[in-house]
Amino acid sequence: MRHLMSPLDLSVDELDELLNLANDIEKHPEKYAHACDGKKLATCFYEPSTRTRLSFEAAMLNLGGSVLGFASADSSSAAKGESVSDTIRIISCYADICAMRHPKEGAPLVASQKSQIPVINAGDGGHQHPTQTLTDLLTIRSLKGRLDNMTIGLCGDLKFGRTVHSLINALIRYPGIRFVLISPEELKIPSYIREDVLKAKQIPFTEVERLEDAIPELDVLYMNRVQKERFFNEEDYVRLKDFYILTREKLSLAREDMLVLHPLPRVNEISVEVDDDPRAVYFKQAQYGVYVRMALILTLLGISVE
Amino acid sequence: MLNISGIHEGFVLDHIQAGMSLQIYHDLKLDRLDCTVAIIKNARSNKMGKKDILKVECPIEALDLDILGFIDHNITVNVIKNDKIVAKKELQLPKQVKNVIKCKNPRCITSIEQELDQIFLLTDPRKEVYRCKYCEEKYTNPNRR
Numbered sequence: 001m002r003h004l005m006s007p008l009d010l011s012v013d014e015l016d017e018l019l020n021l022a023n024d025i026e027k028h029p030e031k032y033a034h035a036c037d038g039k040k041l042a043t044c045f046y047e048p049s050t051r052t053r054l055s056f057e058a059a060m061l062n063l064g065g066s067v068l069g070f071a072s073a074d075s076s077s078a079a080k081g082e083s084v085s086d087t088i089r090i091i092s093c094y095a096d097i098c099a100m101r102h103p104k105e106g107a108p109l110v111a112s113q114k115s116q117i118p119v120i121n122a123g124d125g126g127h128q129h130p131t132q133t134l135t136d137l138l139t140i141r142s143l144k145g146r147l148d149n150m151t152i153g154l155c156g157d158l159k160f161g162r163t164v165h166s167l168i169n170a171l172i173r174y175p176g177i178r179f180v181l182i183s184p185e186e187l188k189i190p191s192y193i194r195e196d197v198l199k200a201k202q203i204p205f206t207e208v209e210r211l212e213d214a215i216p217e218l219d220v221l222y223m224n225r226v227q228k229e230r231f232f233n234e235e236d237y238v239r240l241k242d243f244y245i246l247t248r249e250k251l252s253l254a255r256e257d258m259l260v261l262h263p264l265p266r267v268n269e270i271s272v273e274v275d276d277d278p279r280a281v282y283f284k285q286a287q288y289g290v291y292v293r294m295a296l297i298l299t300l301l302g303i304s305v306e
Numbered sequence: 307m308l309n310i311s312g313i314h315e316g317f318v319l320d321h322i323q324a325g326m327s328l329q330i331y332h333d334l335k336l337d338r339l340d341c342t343v344a345i346i347k348n349a350r351s352n353k354m355g356k357k358d359i360l361k362v363e364c365p366i367e368a369l370d371l372d373i374l375g376f377i378d379h380n381i382t383v384n385v386i387k388n389d390k391i392v393a394k395k396e397l398q399l400p401k402q403v404k405n406v407i408k409c410k411n412p413r414c415i416t417s418i419e420q421e422l423d424q425i426f427l428l429t430d431p432r433k434e435v436y437r438c439k440y441c442e443e444k445y446t447n448p449n450r451r
Contacts, residue, residue: 083419104415106440110422125413127441192444196430 002300003112003119007133007170015137015170022138022288022295029062035298035305036065042095043069044087044111045122046078046102051264051286052122052131056099059293068095073103085114092116097301099131100124118300126162131296132263133166135289140220142288143259143281149176153218155211156182156244156269158189161224163263165193172203179205180214184243186236187226211244215254221246223262223269246270251277261285310344310361313386317369319360320382324348327358330381333373333406339364372400376436401428403436407445414441 004010010018025032041060045053048071057067070076077087084102088111091098099120100108105127112119123129141147152171154164158181171177179198181189188207189198198205208214215221226241246260251274262270262282274280298305322330327345336343342363351357362369366385374381375397383395403426409416416422416438425439436445 083421084415085419102415103413104418105411105413105442106415106438109440110415110419124415125441127413 001116001118003108003115003121004130004296004300005109005112005119005121006128007130007137007166009130012173015134018134018292018295018299019138019141021298022291023142025294026142026288026291032063032294032298032305034064035303036060036063036301039063039065039097039301040095041065041067041069041297042091042098043067043071043122044076044091044098044100044102045069045071046073046076046100046107048072049101049123051289052101052129053099055286055289056120056122056131056293058290059297062290063294063297065096065297069099084110087111088115088119097297120296120300123162126160128166129162130166131289131293132163133170134292134296135285136163136167136222136261136263137170138288138292139261139281139285140259143284144219147171148174150219151178151180151217153180153182153211153214153221154189154224155214155221155246156224157187157226157240158183158224159187160227164189164222164224167222168193168197172197172201177203179203180218181205181207182209182211182214182244183207184209184240186240187243211246212250212253215250215258218254218258220259220261221254223260223266225262225265225267225269242268244269246274248273248277251279254279310346312389313342313361313363314389315366315387316341316361316363317366317371318384318386318391319362319374320357320384321351321354322358322360322381323378324354324356324358326378327360330358330360330374330377333377334362334369334371336360336362339368341368371395371397373403373406375399376403376406399428399431399434402426402439403428407436409438409441409443409445411438411441411443414438414443416440 043053043056060067084107092115097118099122101122102124105125108121108124121128121130158164228237258279260280344361346359348356349359379397384391385393405424408424426436426445427439429435429437
């Protein structure tokens with residue numbers, strides 16, 4: 001039985017296969033409409049998340065399956081002090097697959113060790129969020145036609161932004177990838193990514209502070225939000241939250257075929273005037289998130305559709 | 307000069323960093339073993355200036371020495387049988403360390419679920435980096451030489 005804890009749990013070939021399946025689902029959704037008839041997905045969300053939870057639920061419903069679960073720790077037995085290990089043993093009796101989000105890092109891994117059903121990490125604190133990375137990769141590959149030979153700009157909170165860290169780890173497995181890291185001094189990429197990943201694997205990268213300087217050379221601009229929940233100090237958050245705002249004016253400096261991605265939700269970092277620009281693909285990205293989760297559910301359940 | 311007699315069967319752990327012998331005594335759980343142990347602190351050493359030595363009289367299969375590789379792989383392990391050194395054991399960094407160190411990341415699941423084993427995995431043998439199995443928080447060995 002397989003689980004998904006990190007995007008790197010999948011080899012490059014397995015990832016290709018998964019993304020191919022997601023693209024087939026996109027083209028022929030009717031083929032998959034009953035692939036999971038009679039199967040149940042448990043969404044165990046110990047912290048609030050609208051997007052990821054609904055995306056998982058939509059994915060399972062699109063496959064003909066059904067969903068059950070809880071949307072916050074308060075409404076689960078965790079409020080009574082039940083451990084993750086015990087909860088997953090119970091959930092294993094009720095469902096065929098589980099998507100788990102937890103504020104504590106490593107909680108889904110603990111669950112996977114005791115589970116009788118596949119567990120998908122749907123985000124564990126600031127650690128991993130593999131289905132977001134799969135979404136990002138599917139979006140880039142579908143709209144660019146490749147995952148290699150690109151200059152990727154990562155902009156915003158590169159310190160706490162787990163989606164950024166995961167995306168870097170996933171993309172460096174492809175040849176010809178170059179990163180431009182755009183962040184204020186306080187939110188620079190952590191040294192374990194800079195030293196142990198980028199420098200250790202000799203991946204070309206530059207670090208800049210001004211978005212305008214970097215944008216003309218980018219194939220993909222990945223924006224993220226300054227995450228209030230990761231700050232211990234309100235003052236620092238307020239000072240940094242509006243450091244970058246992508247406006248129509250800044251976007252005019254970009255190439256015609258550049259893509260703007262964002263894991264959402266956005267706060268102020270992308271002006272709404274940019275939404276209608278064909279390069280702004282963050283809402284499409286959310287749609288790709290459903291396709292890739294459908295492909296993942298099918299893969300982990302070992303269901304193939306002819 | 308202090309004289310401590312030889313041992314018939316067991317281990318002599320030599321070249322322990324001065325001051326570390328008591329920690330090693332606990333990490334090897336020697337306090338739970340019914341055996342003779344000599345702890346020699348601050349012995350003179352040409353190589354190290356000062357060093358600690360532990361002599362443990364016990365059946366040689368009674369001790370799990372893997373943990374020593376994690377604490378300090380420069381320690382020399384002499385295996386004694388029938389009053390003679392029969393082997394010098396090379397210490398290696400263990401691939402996994404269980405319930406020896408604790409994860410200090412307040413966001414780690416081990417911070418709230420106390421019954422979980424504290425497991426650290428060797429992720430970079432060259433730099434001797436261990437990371438928490440659950441949250442991947444880095445552990446830096448303060449005794450690294």
